[in-house]
Amino acid sequence: MSTDYLVNITIPMLEGAKITILLFLIAIAFSIPLGFFITLLSQSNNKVISGISKSYVYVMRGTPLLLQLLFICFGLPMIPVIGEYLVMDRFVAACLGFILNYAAYFSEIFRGGLLSIDKGQYEAAQVLGFSRSQTTIKIILPQMFRIALPAVSNESITLIKDTALLYAVAVPELLHFAQTAVNRDFTIVPFFIAGIIFLLLTLVLTAIFRWLEHKFKFE
Template sequence: MFANVTLSLMGGFVTTVQLFCLTLVFALPLGLLISFGSMSRITPLRALIKIIVWIVRGTPLMLQIIIIFYGPALLWDISLPRFTAALVAFVINYACYFSEIFRGGIQGIPSGQYEAGQVLGMTKSQIFFKVTLLQVIKRVIPPMGNEFINLVKDTALARTIAVYEVLWMGEKFIKSAGIIWPLFYTAVFYLLFNGILTLLFGWIEKKMDYFK
């Protein structure tokens, strides 16, 4: 019985990991673009992006998942696959959170460093990639680590639209076999995943200390 439960949960955990990884692949670059837009000198663009970020960060991710899954079907008769709908919701949500982290990291760099780069005849792109980027990465690693761990736990919200992630697989045993311990067993998977991420970010932070 234990082996069967473990295999079933591992199948759901694969979906959890896929959702986690794909969210990062799309949300990180999108978050960086959004952060640039929120710092734009074009006032309407900056205001629009800040409003969008405020709405996304101010409403529950579960609500966003439900809207993205059911909304297109109700409005335009377009049915998104459940996993795709969950992924879109996660990417939009976490891109907005990442954008604020990136924005804080970029704006936290002293303006004197930009001016020094300009004095040396560097272009804006050279200043960003050769002067700013490494410092931004170092500044954003701790809050990014927190968001990554939150993302691991938030993947459980995908069960709202019946995406068969690890928590959904654990819960199904309550109905099918009348046992609840597999539901608690799912915690082991989350703890191991977050434990690995915690060790990884701790290692990265130590490596970044060499760039003081």
């Protein structure tokens, strides 16, 4: 197998990898804040708000991400009356699906982080004269994020791999170009190259989160 062939099939896959990375960055940028917001809603004293947020998490975690992507891309436009207004670009629809799905997972991660903090810290902060907002911002949230960081790291690595699901909704990402090359040339080499690219992306992401964990651990 010639070097030219490897270069010719790798270049399109690298172009597809740009879509993979872009989706990952968009999903992370929006799903983490949304997940934290959902966590706050789930802790609300209002049972309606709390119930809605918990039901949302249950539905999004209890159904496959692929099903959610298919519903957003192909199901929403079929809704009577309003369907025509819900037609979206495939990439935009995929971004929305990933954000909504991963927000639910990050919400549970943050909820676990909050529950792991000793209730005595709230009482101690109150004795020291901290307001509720000061206690939350200066004491509780830094600890919560530090505790949740390893789980956020694992979920982020899962996210970068799940971007391969874009293939199912006809968004030309990394796996799309690999599959195209396999079908055209009757060789599995493109799959190996795609795997290497995913491994490199995961390696970079792992290194970033290890640096963050080290930084938060010792500060």
